[in-house]
Structures are given as structure tokens and as C-alpha cells.
Amino acid sequence: MNTQIFKYQQPFELESGKQLLELEIGFHTYGTLNKQRNNVVWVCHALTANSDVLDWWKGLFGENDYFNPEEHYIVCANILGSTYGTTSPLSVNPATGLPYYLTFPDYTIRDIVKAHQLLANHLGVDSIEVLLGGSLGGQQALEWSIMEPNRIKNLVLIATNARHSPWGIAFNESQRLALSADTTFYNNTPDGGSKGLKAARSIALISYRTYKTYGVTQQEQTDELHNYRAASYQNYQGQKLVNRFNAYSYWYLTKVMDSHNVGRNRQGVERALSTITAKTLVIGIKSDVLFPIEEQQYLFRQIPKAALAEIDSFYGHDGFLIDTENLTNIISSFLKTDVKGKIIDLQQTA
Numbered sequence: 274m275n276t277q278i279f280k281y282q283q284p285f286e287l288e289s290g291k292q293l294l295e296l297e298i299g300f301h302t303y304g305t306l307n308k309q310r311n312n313v314v315w316v317c318h319a320l321t322a323n324s325d326v327l328d329w330w331k332g333l334f335g336e337n338d339y340f341n342p343e344e345h346y347i348v349c350a351n352i353l354g355s356t357y358g359t360t361s362p363l364s365v366n367p368a369t370g371l372p373y374y375l376t377f378p379d380y381t382i383r384d385i386v387k388a389h390q391l392l393a394n395h396l397g398v399d400s401i402e403v404l405l406g407g408s409l410g411g412q413q414a415l416e417w418s419i420m421e422p423n424r425i426k427n428l429v430l431i432a433t434n435a436r437h438s439p440w441g442i443a444f445n446e447s448q449r450l451a452l453s454a455d456t457t458f459y460n461n462t463p464d465g466g467s468k469g470l471k472a473a474r475s476i477a478l479i480s481y482r483t484y485k486t487y488g489v490t491q492q493e494q495t496d497e498l499h500n501y502r503a504a505s506y507q508n509y510q511g512q513k514l515v516n517r518f519n520a521y522s523y524w525y526l527t528k529v530m531d532s533h534n535v536g537r538n539r540q541g542v543e544r545a546l547s548t549i550t551a552k553t554l555v556i557g558i559k560s561d562v563l564f565p566i567e568e569q570q571y572l573f574r575q576i577p578k579a580a581l582a583e584i585d586s587f588y589g590h591d592g593f594l595i596d597t598e599n600l601t602n603i604i605s606s607f608l609k610t611d612v613k614g615k616i617i618d619l620q621q622t623a
């Protein structure tokens with residue numbers, strides 16, 4: 274299915290006080306909005322995905338999956354600064370007639386959500402039955418539920434946090450060091466910084482997997498002193514991202530992740546989380562080293578109507594994209610549950 278484009282032809286004000294003169298948002302919808310307007314499932318995607326959620330979240334989203342276009346009106350929008358249809362550092366700045374590259378303004382998770390609110394208004398989506406996202410997508414979903422509590426009925430937060438951690442920022446900064454060490458990053462060409470991007474993805478991947486994942490999938494079969502499998506894997510994965518992404522979007526998106534702090538200008542994180550009215554399911558992955566389980570346990574304790582599920586995944590953080598059978602079991606039982614009190618501890622239902 275092709276990406277649709279929503280054009281917002283007015284200045285778009287950012288949290289920083291800066292503005293984009295024009296905004297385009299790439300998005301996908303599947304299914305139809307029903308008469309009661311209560312079948313909207315809105316997906317917030319993570320760092321490098323796109324709006325075609327039926328393509329990258331198979332097993333949870335699809336014709337024969339729990340979230341399907343037959344029953345649901347599924348919406349997913351590409352995030353600000355990404356490369357799949359939404360205004361990004363590779364877009365032309367109307368003020369100069371040239372691509373932004375590193376003159377793209379800094380922005381935050383709140384700006385991404387604000388853009389998606391414009392799209393929701395445009396689509397006539399005034400109530401979201403289920404808002405969900407993992408990782409950076411979960412950060413957006415959490416922000417949205419605080420910015421517009423009345424629009425969100427059910428909230429599903431997977432492998433995410435309330436404020437990006439010093440550990441997470443350190444990983445992101447290490448990736449930006451890799452990007453900026455590649456002098457072609459300053460060439461201002463669409464493929465500038467490709468070698469840096471390859472290194473950055475390699476660094477990031479270590480935080481998305483675990484010691485055990487590598488031990489099982491990349492174990493050497495011989496005593497050779499060259500061509501280690503783990504080394505080949507890092508190169509392969511780095512190049513795979515270079516082939517479908519760009520260094521400038523990656524630079525800005527890592528900075529966006531660093532900015533995540535639901536407590537900013539809201540009298541702190543706990544106060545902000547206490548204002549969420551959606552029935553909320555928090556899912557944590559026990560093997561996640563980037564967004565450790567303590568971060569989801571914290572969300573569970575602070576959000577008023579919250580349930581918690583902790584899952585085992587062989588993959589670590591990226592388990593949120595891969596372990597869809599587990600997610601389906603947990604999310605479907607949560608949505609059937611009537612939350613009356615503060616605590617529903619689903620733990621692992623599957």
C-alpha cells in the first residue's frame with residue numbers, strides 16, 4: 274500500500290520556539306472508521322520504521338492478526354524528521370530552496386505528537402480506542418496520553434520509559450560521535466555520513482540485543498582467527514540501515530529520543546503520569562538492556578489505571594518487534610479486562 278501525504282501548509286511551531294514553514298506527514302490507514310467512531314487503533318512507530326505497520330509489525334497487525342483492517346481503523350504516521358514521507362532534514366526548506374540537512378531545527382517527542390494530532394484532526398479521529406507504541410513509539414504514545422487525555426481510551430506502552438535515561442543518552446551520543454566522525458556527514462548530500470551511519474547502527478544493535486542473543490546466533494563454529502560471525506553480522510546490519518535510511522534523519526531522531534521527559538514544564542514526571550486517564554497496559558521485556566524492566570515497573574506504579582506484563586524475549590529490546598505472539602496474547606487479554614482499580618498485574622499471560 275502506498276504512503277499517503279497530509280500537507281499542513283502553515284507554519285508549524287516547535288516546542289523550542291522555532292518553526293517549520295511547511296509540514297508534510299506520510300501516513301497509512303487500513304480499514305474504515307466505523308459509524309460509532311470507536312474502532313481506531315493508532316500506532317506510534319519507533320526509531321527507523323515507517324508508517325506501513327502491516328509490513329513491519331506482522332503477527333500483531335495484518336489481515337489475519339489481532340489488529341486487522343476488517344474490524345479496526347488502523348492509522349500509523351511517519352514521524353517528524355524520518356525519511357518515509359514526513360518532513361525531514363532531506364526536505365527542501367522553503368525559506369532557502371535547499372534541503373535542510375543540519376539546519377533542520379531541533380525538536381522533541383512533543384512536536385512529533387503535535388504533528389500527529391493535526392493528522393488525527395484531518396482524518397476526523399476524535400477518539401482513539403487503542404494507542405500503542407514500543408520504544409520511541411511508546412515515548413510518543415505516553416506523551417500523547419498526557420497532552421490529550423480525553424482522546425485516548427486505551428494505551429499500550431511497550432519497552433519504553435517516562436524520561437530517557439542517562440544510559441540511553443550515552444548510547445545515542447556514541448552513535449552521534451560515529452556520525453560526526455565521518456567527514457562526509459558535512460557534505461550535505463543525501464548519502465553524506467553513510468559510514469558513520471553504519472557504525473552508529475552497529476553500536477545501537479548491541480543495545481537492542483543481548484549477550485545471549487549473540488552467543489546463540491553468532492557463535493563461532495571454527496577456531497579461525499578472522500572473519501568472525503559477530504563482526505560480519507554488525508557490518509551487515511549497519512549496511513542494511515544505510516541502504517534504507519539517512520544519517521541526518523538518524524542524527525535528529527536520536528536527539529529527539531534524548532529529549533523525552535514527560536515531566537518537563539509539568540511539575541515533574543510523577544505529576545505528569547498521574548494525569549493519564551487512559552486504561553493503560555505497560556509491557557516490559559525482562560532481557561531489555563536499553564529500556565530495562567525497572568522503567569516499565571515505574572510507569573506501572575505511577576499511571577493511575579495501569580496493568581503490567583513482563584515478558585521473556587530471546588531478542589532483548591527488539592523483542593517488541595519480533596515476539597508478536599506474546600504481545601497478541603497479552604494485549605488481547607488486557608483489552609477484554611475491565612480495569613476498576615489501580616492494579617491489574619497481568620504478569621505474563623502467554
Ligand SMILES: CC(=O)SCCNC(=O)CCNC(=O)[C@H](O)C(C)(C)COP(=O)(O)OP(=O)(O)OC[C@H]1O[C@@H](n2cnc3c(N)ncnc32)[C@H](O)[C@@H]1OP(=O)(O)O
Binds near residue numbers: 323594
Ligand atoms: C523498506 C523499509 O523501510 S523496512 C522498514 C522496516 N523496519 C523497521 O520497522 C525497523 C524495525 N525493524 C528492525 O529493527 C528489524 O527489522 C527487526 C528487529 C524487526 C528484525 O531484525 P533482523 O535484522 O531481521 O533480524 P536479525 O537480527 O535476526 O538479523 C537477520 C539478518 O541478519 C543476517 N545475518 C545473520 N547473521 C549474519 C552474519 N553473521 N553475517 C552477515 N549477516 C548475518 C541474516 O541473513 C538476516 O538478513 P536479512 O535481514 O537480509 O534477511
Ligand SMILES: N[C@@H](CCO)C(=O)O
Binds near residue numbers: 321
Ligand atoms: N530496531 C528499532 C529500534 C529499537 O527501538 C528500529 O530500528 O526502529
